[in-house]
Amino acid sequence: MIDKINELKNYFQKSSYVVFFGGAGVSTESGIPDFRSTGGLFNARYKYPPEVILSYSFFKAQTSEFYRFYRDRMVYLDAKPNTAHTALAQMEKQGKLKAVITQNIDGLHHAAGSKNVIELHGCMLRNFCMSCNKFYSLEFILQTEDIPLCSCGGIIKPDVVLYEEGLDETAIMKAVNHIADADMLIIGGTSLSVYPAAGMVNYYMGDKLVIINKSKTHVDRRADVTIHGSIGEVLTAVLAEGDVAYE
Ligand code: ZN
Numbered sequence: 001m002i003d004k005i006n007e008l009k010n011y012f013q014k015s016s017y018v019v020f021f022g023g024a025g026v027s028t029e030s031g032i033p034d035f036r037s038t039g040g041l042f043n044a045r046y047k048y049p050p051e052v053i054l055s056y057s058f059f060k061a062q063t064s065e066f067y068r069f070y071r072d073r074m075v076y077l078d079a080k081p082n083t084a085h086t087a088l089a090q091m092e093k094q095g096k097l098k099a100v101i102t103q104n105i106d107g108l109h110h111a112a113g114s115k116n117v118i119e120l121h122g123c124m125l126r127n128f129c130m131s132c133n134k135f136y137s138l139e140f141i142l143q144t145e146d147i148p149l150c151s152c153g154g155i156i157k158p159d160v161v162l163y164e165e166g167l168d169e170t171a172i173m174k175a176v177n178h179i180a181d182a183d184m185l186i187i188g189g190t191s192l193s194v195y196p197a198a199g200m201v202n203y204y205m206g207d208k209l210v211i212i213n214k215s216k217t218h219v220d221r222r223a224d225v226t227i228h229g230s231i232g233e234v235l236t237a238v239l240a241e242g243d244v245a246y247e
Helices: 002-014 024-028 056-061 063-074 083-093 108-112 138-143 169-181 197-201 231-239
Strands: 018-022 097-102 117-119 122-129 156-160 184-188 209-212 225-227
Touching: 002 225, 002 231, 018 083, 018 169, 018 197, 056 063, 063 138, 083 097, 083 108, 083 231, 097 169, 117 169, 122 138, 138 156, 169 197, 184 231, 209 231
Parallel strands: 018 097, 018 184, 097 117, 184 209, 209 225
Antiparallel strands: 122 156
């Protein structure tokens, strides 16, 4: 493990265009569970699995039930950026990290101070009226009951990509361009099983592909360094001066 982290530090020092691609595992250290891996928890109180409730057709057909689940299970208002978020913000400040590409919708990278964040699945801090496009905060969603309605009477929808919905093409293009330009690509906290993460990695042309994840991923064998550990601890160690005494 120490050897791997020192190799990562070496990579980082030699790189000038680092890109981070992250998934749910980045936010679990802030206490936000990965709903895909906690499916069992939902069964008692919801008739449908989260993948069904968080789909566009369910949102349209059973908006009230969608919001019951959403307020209850998706919103973690007290969640704070963890050491992974702050290390990435620091790397950007140093000028090396050019972009954070995330599948998370919690806005914690911005909260940590990162500027160039590409939110592939949107962000729950933004909500818009489906009729007039007026903006509403997450607090507004939480203060309302049942279906949150705009002053115009329209239904408010979180600016997040639901199942069945396509990703924003501008965001995809930006992400792909950063990955193609990167001399170091760090993938963290994602099993890369969810579209479009797996395909995007194919745009990386460099020789410093790093994977940091608690469990194995199907691209581990393609990686130049794979670390199965805490993203926050690993990234913090990469930023630390001198050699690492990390276990
Ligand atoms: Zn409206």
